[in-house]
Amino acid sequence: xTITINHYLIVSLLLFSIGFTGVLVRRNFLTILMxxxxxxxxxxxxxxxxxRRLSDLTGQVFSVFVITIAAGEAAIGLALTISxxxxxxxxxxxxxxxMRG
Amino acid sequence: xxxxxxxIPLFPLAGFLCNGILYLLSHRTRGEARAHGAIDPxxxxxxxxxxxxxxxxxxxxxxxxxxxxxxxVAISCAVAFGAIFDIGLKAFSxxxxxxxxxxxxxxxxxxxxxxxxxGPLKExxxxxxxxxxxxxxxxxxxxxxxxxxxxxxxxxxxxHEEGYGRYFAYLNLFMFSMLVLVLGANFLMLFVGWxxxxxxxxxxxxxxxxxxxxxxxxxKAFIVNRIGDFGFILGIFGVFTLFGSLDFRTVFxxxxxxxxxxxxxxxxICVLLFVGACGxxxxxxxxxxxxxxxxxxxPVSALIHAATMVTAGVYMVAxxxxxxxxxxxxxxxxxxxxxxxxxxxxTIGLAQNDIKKVLAYSTVxxxxxxxxxxxxxxxxxxxxxxxxxxxxxxCLFLGAGSVIxxxxxxxxxxKMGGLAGKIPKTYWTFLIASLTIAGVPxxxxxxxxxxxxxxxxxxxxxxxxxxxxVLYVVALFTAGLTAFYMFRLVARTFWGRxxxxxxxxxxxxxxxASMTVPLVVLAFLSIVSGYLGVPILEHGNxxxxxxxxxxxxxxxxxxxxxxxxxxxxxALMGAATVVAAIGIYFAWAWYAKGEGRVPARIAERWPxxxxxxxxxYFVDEGYEAVFVDGLALGGGRLLWEVDATVVDLLPNGxxxxxxxxxxxxxxxxxxxxxxxxxxxxxxxxxxFRVFRRAQTGRVQNYALVMGxxxxxxxxxxxxxR
Numbered sequence: 001x002t003i004t005i006n007h008y009l010i011v012s013l014l015l016f017s018i019g020f021t022g023v024l025v026r027r028n029f030l031t032i033l034m035x036x037x038x039x040x041x042x043x044x045x046x047x048x049x050x051x052r053r054l055s056d057l058t059g060q061v062f063s064v065f066v067i068t069i070a071a072g073e074a075a076i077g078l079a080l081t082i083s084x085x086x087x088x089x090x091x092x093x094x095x096x097x098x099m100r101g
Numbered sequence: 102x103x104x105x106x107x108x109i110p111l112f113p114l115a116g117f118l119c120n121g122i123l124y125l126l127s128h129r130t131r132g133e134a135r136a137h138g139a140i141d142p143x144x145x146x147x148x149x150x151x152x153x154x155x156x157x158x159x160x161x162x163x164x165x166x167x168x169x170x171x172x173x174v175a176i177s178c179a180v181a182f183g184a185i186f187d188i189g190l191k192a193f194s195x196x197x198x199x200x201x202x203x204x205x206x207x208x209x210x211x212x213x214x215x216x217x218x219x220g221p222l223k224e225x226x227x228x229x230x231x232x233x234x235x236x237x238x239x240x241x242x243x244x245x246x247x248x249x250x251x252x253x254x255x256x257x258x259x260x261h262e263e264g265y266g267r268y269f270a271y272l273n274l275f276m277f278s279m280l281v282l283v284l285g286a287n288f289l290m291l292f293v294g295w296x297x298x299x300x301x302x303x304x305x306x307x308x309x310x311x312x313x314x315x316x317x318x319x320x321k322a323f324i325v326n327r328i329g330d331f332g333f334i335l336g337i338f339g340v341f342t343l344f345g346s347l348d349f350r351t352v353f354x355x356x357x358x359x360x361x362x363x364x365x366x367x368x369x370i371c372v373l374l375f376v377g378a379c380g381x382x383x384x385x386x387x388x389x390x391x392x393x394x395x396x397x398x399x400p401v402s403a404l405i406h407a408a409t410m411v412t413a414g415v416y417m418v419a420x421x422x423x424x425x426x427x428x429x430x431x432x433x434x435x436x437x438x439x440x441x442x443x444x445x446x447x448t449i450g451l452a453q454n455d456i457k458k459v460l461a462y463s464t465v466x467x468x469x470x471x472x473x474x475x476x477x478x479x480x481x482x483x484x485x486x487x488x489x490x491x492x493x494x495x496c497l498f499l500g501a502g503s504v505i506x507x508x509x510x511x512x513x514x515x516k517m518g519g520l521a522g523k524i525p526k527t528y529w530t531f532l533i534a535s536l537t538i539a540g541v542p543x544x545x546x547x548x549x550x551x552x553x554x555x556x557x558x559x560x561x562x563x564x565x566x567x568x569x570x571v572l573y574v575v576a577l578f579t580a581g582l583t584a585f586y587m588f589r590l591v592a593r594t595f596w597g598r599x600x601x602x603x604x605x606x607x608x609x610x611x612x613x614a615s616m617t618v619p620l621v622v623l624a625f626l627s628i629v630s631g632y633l634g635v636p637i638l639e640h641g642n643x644x645x646x647x648x649x650x651x652x653x654x655x656x657x658x659x660x661x662x663x664x665x666x667x668x669x670x671x672a673l674m675g676a677a678t679v680v681a682a683i684g685i686y687f688a689w690a691w692y693a694k695g696e697g698r699v700p701a702r703i704a705e706r707w708p709x710x711x712x713x714x715x716x717x718y719f720v721d722e723g724y725e726a727v728f729v730d731g732l733a734l735g736g737g738r739l740l741w742e743v744d745a746t747v748v749d750l751l752p753n754g755x756x757x758x759x760x761x762x763x764x765x766x767x768x769x770x771x772x773x774x775x776x777x778x779x780x781x782x783x784x785x786x787x788x789f790r791v792f793r794r795a796q797t798g799r800v801q802n803y804a805l806v807m808g809x810x811x812x813x814x815x816x817x818x819x820x821x822r
Contacts, residue, residue: 024805032801060209097798 008049015042029084029091033077040070102180102187103199106233109177109184109241110284113276116173120166120273124266127161160265170269171252174276178245185238196650198234200286205229207289227347232286236651239484239644240283240416243491244409248276250619251404254499257615258400258506268308268398275301279409283416287347288337291417295333295381298410299326305405306397318393325390329380333417336373343370353423357653360427371424371431374417375438382414382468385442389721391465395457399502402457407464407498408491415471415487419480423653426478433562436476440575443469445718447582451589452714455512456501459590463538464494466579470553473576477569479556481648485634486553488644489545492630493537496623500531503612503620504594508605514593516601523609526617528595530624535591537627539584540681545631547677550580552634552642555673559665577680584684592692 015038022035044063051059081091088096160166188197209225233241252272259268278297285291299322307319337347343366344352356363378384383391394406405411418425418435425432443466450462467490474483505512507524521528537544540551554576560569599606611617634644654660691699704711713719 020804020808024801024808057209093799093801 005053012042012045027092102183106184107201109181110277110280112173112177113273116169116273119169120270166266166269174249174252178249181241181245193235200232202228202230227289230286231284237283247408251400254619255400257613271304305401306394315396318396322390326380329377332373333377339370356423357655368428371428378414382411383465388465392461395461403495403498407494412487418475422480439469439472440572443579447579449717450586474553477560481645482552485644486549489549489630493534493627496534503527507609517594518597519599521595524611530620533624534627535587545627548631581680581684584681585688588685588688589692596693
C-alpha cells in the first residue's frame with residue numbers, strides 16, 4: 001500500500017477533530033491549550049501534504065509561519081495559565097469565569 | 102572499522118542517556134543539595150579552604166557514573182583511532198574519505214528555481230550523514246583523546262560533588278555534539294553539532310547553578326553565541342540558496358569548479374559564516390563570553406573552553422576554505438580580526454589576577470592566532486596550531502585545576518606562590534606547557550606558531566601590500582606578550598614564597614593519580630606534537646600534506662607555492678625565539694627576582710592605563726551601556742519622546758476641534774436624537790431579554806455553536822451542490 005494524500009488528510013482530519021473536541025469538552029485550561037496546538041498541527045499536516053502533492057513550497061512556508069505563530073500562542077497561553085493559577089488557584093475554566101450573562 | 106564511524110558519536114550519546122536517567126532516578130527523592138565544598142566556586146564565593154574534605158554522604162552510584170561516563174568516551178576514542186588507521190594516514194593524504202548516510206533527514210521535494218541557476222535541477226535533500234576525511238580525522242583524533250584524558254581527570258576533580266552524575270551526563274552530551282560537529286558531512290549536521298556544543302557549554306558553565314556568577318556567565322555565553330549563530334545560520338541559508346545543496350563535497354566541488362559563477366555572492370556568505378565563527382571561537386567583538394565562562398568547573402574550561410569547542414570556528418573556516426579563498430576581502434577581514442583579537446586579549450592577560458582568567462585570555466589570544474593563519478590562507482597551519490593548542494592549553498587548565506584543588510578553591514594568584522616544591526608533578530607539567538605556549542624552541546607551539554608567522558610574513562594582499570608586514574609585527578609582539586604573561590603566572594603561582602594564609606599552606610597536597618596522569622600525558626604531547634609540522638625539513642610539514650585534500654584546487658586560480666630561502670626561515674625562527682626569551686626574561690626579572698616591584702611602580706606611574714587594562718578595557722561595561730541600556734532602555738525613551746511631542750500634536754489638535762463641535766452636537770443630541778433612541782432602545786431591550794441567554798460568556802459554548810454552524814453549512818453545500 002502506498003501512502004497517498006488521502007491518508008495524510010484522514011490523519012489530519014482525525015487530529016483536528018480530536019483537538020476540536022478537546023477544546024469543546026475539556027474544562028482544564030492547559031488541556032484546552034494543548035488541544036488548540038493539536039488543531040494547529042493538523043492544519044500544518046494538511047498544508048504540507050498538499051505542498052508535497054502539488055510540488056509547491058508555499059504550503060511548507062505557510063506551515064513554518066503557523067509553527068511560529070503557534071510558538072507565540074503557546075508562550076502567551078502559558079503566561080496566562082500561570083497568572084490565572086496565581087490569582088485563582090485553579091485552572092478550571094468554569095470556576096474561573098466571571099461573566100454573568 | 103571504517104563502517105563504524107557513525108558509532109563514534111553514538112557511544113557518548115548512550116553514555117549521556119544512561120548517566121542522565123540514572124542521575125534523575127537517584128536524585129528524585131534526595132533533591133540535589135550542593136555540598137558546601139564546591140572545590141571550584143568560580144572565584145566568587147568565599148574561599149572555603151579544604152572544605153572539599155568535609156565529610157558528607159557518598160555520591161550515589163558514583164562508580165557506575167564513572168564507568169559509563171569514562172567508558173563510553175574510551176570506546177568512542179578506540180573506534181575513532183581504529184577507523185582512522187583502517188583507512189590509513191597515507192590514504193587520507195591522497196584524498197581518501199569514507200562517508201555514511203544514516204537516513205534521509207529532510208526531503209524537501211523538487212528544486213524549484215532556487216540554486217538551479219548554476220546547478221542541475223534535482224531534489225532538495227538533507228541527509229544525516231557522516232564523512233571521515235583528513236580534516237575530520239585530525240579533529241576526532243584529538244577531540245576523543247583529549248576528551249578521554251579530561252574525563253579521567255574529572256573523576257578525581259569532581260569526586261566530591263553531589264552533582265557528579267549530572268556532570269558526566271553533560272560532559273558525554275558535549276562529546277556527542279562535538280563529534281557530530283566534526284564528522285557531519287553537510288552544513289546542517291555541522292550546525293546541529295554547533296548548537297549542541299553551545300547548549301552543553303551553557304549547561305556546564307552554569308553547573309554550579311546556585312552561584313549567581315555561574316548562572317549569569319552561562320546565560321551570557323548562550324546569548325553572545327546566539328548572535329554568532331544567527332550569522333552562521335544566515336550563511337547556511339545563503340549557501341543553500343546559492344548552491345541548492347548543503348553537502349560539503351557537492352557545494353565545495355561546485356564552487357571550486359566554477360568560481361566565476363559564485364564569486365559575486367560568496368563574500369557575503371563568508372562574512373556571515375565568519376560571524377558564526379567569531380561567536381563560537383570568541384573573536385572580537387563577541388569574545389566577551391569566554392573569560393566569564395571560567396565560572397564553570399575547571400575540567401570543563403580545559404575541554405570545552407580551551408581544547409575543543411572554541412576551535413570549532415577555526416575548523417569551520419578551514420572546512421569552508423574554498424569559499425574563503427574565493428573572497429579576498431573576507432580573508433582580509435578574518436586576518437585583521439584574528440590579529441587584533443590576539444593582541445587585544447594578550448594585553449588584557451597581562452594584568453589579570455585570577456589564574457583561570459589569565460588562561461582564558463590566553464585562549465582568546467591563541468584563537469586569534471589561528472584565525473590570523475586562516476586569514477592569510479594558511480588553513481593547515483591554523484589547524485596545526487589548533488592541535489598543539491589543544492594539548493598544551495588543556496595541560497595548562499588541568500594544571501590550574503590541580504593548583505586550585507591543592508589550595509582548596511583559591512584562584513587568586515596574589516595568594517599563591519612557592520608551590521613548586523609542594524606539588525612537583527603539577528609544577529613540572531605546568532612549566533612544560535608554559536614553555537610550550539611561550540614558544541621556546543623545539544616544543545610544540547614553537548613550530549605551529551612559527552608556521553603561522555612564516556605564512557603571515559609571506560602573505561600577499563593585492564589591495565593592501567603593507568598589511569602582511571603589520572600583521573607579522575603584531576603576531577611577533579603578541580608572542581612576546583604571551584611569553585611574559587605566562588611566566589608571570591608561573592612566577593606568581595609556583596616561585597617565591599607562599600603568600601596565602603598559613604592554615605591553607607599546611608594542607609597543600611598533590612592531586613590524586615587520576616589527575617596527574619592526564620597532566621603528564623598532555624605535557625608529553627605538548628613537547629612532541631610539534632613534530633607533526635617541522636617547516637624547514639624536506640617533507641617535514643606532515644600535517645600540511647595530511648590536510649592537502651581539503652584544499653580543493655580552484656579552477657583558474659593557481660596555487661602559489663612558496664619556497665622561501667632557508668635563511669629567511671631561520672631568521673624568522675630566530676626572531677620568534679628572541680622575542681620569547683625577552684618575554685620570559687622580563688617576567689622572571691620582574692616577578693621572580695623583583696617580587697613584583699617594577700610592575701607595581703608602572704601601575705603607580707600610569708594608574709589610568711593600569712586601570713583600563715585591569716578592567717579589560719571596560720568592554721563589558723561598554724556593551725552593557727550601548728546594547729543593554731542604550732538600545733533597549735534608551736530606544737524606549739526615544740520612542741516615548743517622539744510619541745509625546747510629535748505624535749501627540751495631532752490628537753491634541755483634533756481634540757480641540759472635536760470639543761468645539763461636540764458642544765453643538767450635544768445640544769441636538771439631547772433633544773432630538775435621544776427621544777428617538779430611547780424609544781427604540783426600550784423596545785429592543787424587551788426583545789433581547791430573551792436572546793441574551795445565549796451569551797453565556799463561555800468560549801467553549803461559542804466554539805460549539807461555531808462548529809455546529811460550520812457543519813451545517815458544509816452539509817448543505819455537499820447535499821445541494
